[in-house]
Amino acid sequence: MINLRGLTKRYGDKVAVDALTLDIAPGSVTGFLGPNGAGKSTTMRMILGLDRPTAGQALIKGRPYAELKHPMREIGALLDAKAVHPGHTARTHLTAMARSNGIPVSRVDEVIETVGLTEVAGKRAGTFSLGMGQRLGIAGALLGDPEIVMFDEPVNGLDPDGVRWVRDLMRALSAEGRTVFVSSHLMSEMQHTADQLVVIGRGKVIADAPIAEVIATSSVNAVKVRTPRAHELAQQLAVTGARIDRTAENELIVTGSTIERVGEIAHQIGALLLELSPRSASLEQAYMELTAASVEYGAPAPPGAADRADWSDHNGADQRQKEQV
Numbered sequence: 001m002i003n004l005r006g007l008t009k010r011y012g013d014k015v016a017v018d019a020l021t022l023d024i025a026p027g028s029v030t031g032f033l034g035p036n037g038a039g040k041s042t043t044m045r046m047i048l049g050l051d052r053p054t055a056g057q058a059l060i061k062g063r064p065y066a067e068l069k070h071p072m073r074e075i076g077a078l079l080d081a082k083a084v085h086p087g088h089t090a091r092t093h094l095t096a097m098a099r100s101n102g103i104p105v106s107r108v109d110e111v112i113e114t115v116g117l118t119e120v121a122g123k124r125a126g127t128f129s130l131g132m133g134q135r136l137g138i139a140g141a142l143l144g145d146p147e148i149v150m151f152d153e154p155v156n157g158l159d160p161d162g163v164r165w166v167r168d169l170m171r172a173l174s175a176e177g178r179t180v181f182v183s184s185h186l187m188s189e190m191q192h193t194a195d196q197l198v199v200i201g202r203g204k205v206i207a208d209a210p211i212a213e214v215i216a217t218s219s220v221n222a223v224k225v226r227t228p229r230a231h232e233l234a235q236q237l238a239v240t241g242a243r244i245d246r247t248a249e250n251e252l253i254v255t256g257s258t259i260e261r262v263g264e265i266a267h268q269i270g271a272l273l274l275e276l277s278p279r280s281a282s283l284e285q286a287y288m289e290l291t292a293a294s295v296e297y298g299a300p301a302p303p304g305a306a307d308r309a310d311w312s313d314h315n316g317a318d319q320r321q322k323e324q325v
């Protein structure tokens, strides 16, 4: 468990982290999202005692990092995969870490195997690819067999196999009851990996909820309806202020309404319903809406971007060409 209590960091006039109060629970993967400069890395650095909070506290199992007797056995972190001396081999690097933290050296080969670096354990880290470097960083985080792991952008620069491996590892660690706290820019990746999401913008919490709840807040959640009387139903729905896309002869996608309301209006006009189903927005859409006001360095959205829906329907059907009613 990680608890943040009014955690604040100021750099001069700039408030990088603004009174964050959060509980990051064990047994789940918590995704930490936010635009560039939102304060994610600064928050993680304060949790690890690398930055001193201006106000508030970051607690690991009830204590600040500096008060932990064996910090690496409580919390393991990957913040910067390049923070390894290039002359060290994977094995000598991890052995030095184990020795200076009172961790049995026998753990070194175990974690090397866990992260799939056994064949290159004797090679110098300076010769490692980005992906191998990330794996070595993760091995370091796991060395103390900690209950809490924290990764800052762990899939940065990884190929699809590497991305999948990190995802499976995080899922496995949380299934063992550990606390997994991970920052990422990749919404689609978080949609597959995280159970819980914390979204911050300009240092403040914008959302802190299960992933399904965050997606449900999106205004672009829609209703799909198939009926032979699609044209007539569309006209009736338009009167109620709903927005309708006619995606096929018999098919409508309705936003700005509810599934109950669409069903009720179909009933009123006596339309036979062949399908009435919810279509959720993607996490990416929900995220873009949530953070629109807190993007520091964004370019203006292209015209019509807000209307373009990245629909994920319940049959996994591909997005189809939409024909405006």
Ligand SMILES: Nc1ncnc2c1ncn2[C@@H]1O[C@H](COP(=O)(O)OP(=O)(O)OP(=O)(O)O)[C@@H](O)[C@H]1O
Pocket (backbone or CB within 6 Å): 011, 014, 015, 016, 034, 035, 036, 037, 038, 039, 040, 041, 042, 043
């Ligand atoms: N040492 C520092 N001195 C001054 N300002 C800083 C310092 N470190 C961070 N900041 C500022 O604090 C804010 C938060 O930065 P931080 O790196 O925590 O954001 P982030 O969410 O991790 O961003 P990114 O996704 O780009 O890594 C930014 O505006 C940044 O410029």
